[in-house]
Amino acid sequence: MLRPDVGGAGVFGPSLWGGAALARARPREDGRKMNATFPLGRPAGIRVGAHWSVLLTMALLAWFLARSLLAEALPGRSPLVYWATGTVGAVVFLASLLVHELSHALVARHRGLAVDRVTLWLFGGSTELTDDAPTPRTAFAVAIAGPAASLLAGAGFLGTSLLLSGVAGVTLAWLGWTNLVLAAFNLLPGAPLDGGRVLQALVWWRTGDKRRAQVAAARSGRALGLALAALGLAWLLWSGSFAGLWLAGVGWFMSLSARAELAVGPARELLGRIRLGEIMTPDPVTAPGWFTVQGFVDQAASAPFRTYPVVTFDGRPVGVVSLGMLARVPEQERATTRVENVCARPPACLEARPETPLTAVLGRIGARPGQDLALVVSDGALVGVVGPGDVARTLELAVLGAEARRPAR
Ligand SMILES: [Zn+2]
Structure with missing residues (x-):
């Protein structure tokens, strides 16, 4: 049933x-x-x-x-x-x-x-x-x-x-x-x-x-x-x-x-009918995985986000990190620990393709605060992210009978 x-x-x-x-x-x-x-x-x-x-x-x-x-x-x-x-x-x-x-x-x-x-x-x-x-x-x-x-x-x-x-x-x-x-x-x-x-x-x-x-x-x-x-x-x-x-x-x-x-x-x-590529936030602000926690915190202090996709030096997406996850690194280790060593990696965070239907990942986005960004990856490169806000907006529009489109920038 x-x-x-x-x-x-x-x-x-x-x-x-x-x-x-x-x-x-x-x-x-x-x-x-x-x-x-x-x-x-x-x-x-x-x-x-x-x-x-x-x-x-x-x-x-x-x-x-x-x-x-x-x-x-x-x-x-x-x-x-x-x-x-x-x-x-x-x-x-x-x-x-x-x-x-x-x-x-x-x-x-x-x-x-x-x-x-x-x-x-x-x-x-x-x-x-x-x-x-x-x-x-x-x-x-x-x-x-x-x-x-x-x-x-x-x-x-x-x-x-x-x-x-x-x-x-x-x-x-x-x-x-x-x-x-x-x-x-x-x-x-x-x-x-x-x-x-x-x-x-x-x-x-x-x-x-x-x-x-x-x-x-x-x-x-x-x-x-x-x-x-x-x-x-x-x-x-x-x-x-x-x-x-x-x-x-x-x-x-x-x-x-x-x-x-x-x-x-x-x-x-x-x-x-909706694909992740249509509702994702393109070109998101990323966390450099090779940065130390302290180094990234200084940078994040002036960005409006709580959760970031983490990329390697050559631009490959490796996972997701949130300010909360960074806060759990003991203070004396923040200057020596790299962001990529504390981030959540798939399958703990979600990685999908632009053509993945939203319905295939619906229940998983927003499941856990701090890991609630889906990485949208195409040919090994990060092309966007889908977060709980993107999903909520899409659902609300659908209930209103409208089809969500990628926000114009
Ligand atoms: Zn049956």
């Missing part, structure tokens, strides 16, 4: 009964929102992580399997058998969820789109793409890949369950049905569900109008979300079931996401 971010390209995913996604283009180094995410490795080269809340999901599933499903279907076994099988079942379910997300990611990458990462969390999984699909066909393929994988996994589990009996057979059957339900739920035709992305691709293909397709999918998502929320509430009132509460929450969240998508859509469309 997608929580649309201004400039977000595409986030696929819920998965466990409609999860939400995390805003994209946010590198791990930034870590403001994702600091509770731990890495799970890089299967097929795709960065996979899990938010701590996935442990809660796992515990709930294991509890449900052990205490409810298995204990009722096959009474009289040892609690150890129920709990061990329940835990394995929960882990395998989360693995099948990961397969759903990785299918989105792999199809996207196969079609030339950059994949930021795959994350598992409380409500399921999300796949974050850095690029927008260039054609309806690609958008369709990426969206349908997840539910198709869940469908196949469901059929596989159900088939295998027929060959086994006992706790393994019951657990496999549950895994099969749950994956089938997952596929079906995600195919409901409203953004931010996969089915909404499918609908969006189809409308885009039929009308040739990408914006209209986004609006259609978001409106449908809003209506669908409200309908699910109402259904969940009715279920809750009727039976007092926890599942009703859950469905109501998911529906409410969906409608909010879809509404946000409607709101940021036009701004996002505008932002999607």
Whole structure:
């Protein structure tokens, strides 16, 4: 599921009964929102992580399997058998969820789109793409890949369950049905569900109008979300079931996401076209890397900036330095320490090209005061910088419906 971010390209995913996604283009180094995410490795080269809340999901599933499903279907076994099988079942379910997300990611990458990462969390999984699909066909393929994988996994589990009996057979059957339900739920035709992305691709293909397709999918998502929320509430009132509460929450969240998508859509469309070269501050004041800290401080005292790109003697950009970073150099060392030895270097600071889309670096600029300048580099030379002020100006103009251009000098 997608929580649309201004400039977000595409986030696929819920998965466990409609999860939400995390805003994209946010590198791990930034870590403001994702600091509770731990890495799970890089299967097929795709960065996979899990938010701590996935442990809660796992515990709930294991509890449900052990205490409810298995204990009722096959009474009289040892609690150890129920709990061990329940835990394995929960882990395998989360693995099948990961397969759903990785299918989105792999199809996207196969079609030339950059994949930021795959994350598992409380409500399921999300796949974050850095690029927008260039054609309806690609958008369709990426969206349908997840539910198709869940469908196949469901059929596989159900088939295998027929060959086994006992706790393994019951657990496999549950895994099969749950994956089938997952596929079906995600195919409901409203953004931010996969089915909404499918609908969006189809409308885009039929009308040739990408914006209209986004609006259609978001409106449908809003209506669908409200309908699910109402259904969940009715279920809750009727039976007092926890599942009703859950469905109501998911529906409410969906409608909010879809509404946000409607709101940021036009701004996002505008932002999607903007390249760093168009909004950067060209020929910025630089800090000579070979200067001592003290020598540069004397020079910076008469400049109006707090953060500077650092260049070598032959003009190559090496990093970014702020007055705050200089202040952390002990006073007695300032006369002997060179600026290039204390500056932040990529990847601690951001280096990009003039043709890099703003949306690809949006979440990273302004992440940390003092390192919040993106160096814009072309053929090894510094051609400009993009700072939080440039980004804020561009975003505000986009909300006003205007396209930012490089300020005239
Ligand atoms: Zn999906």
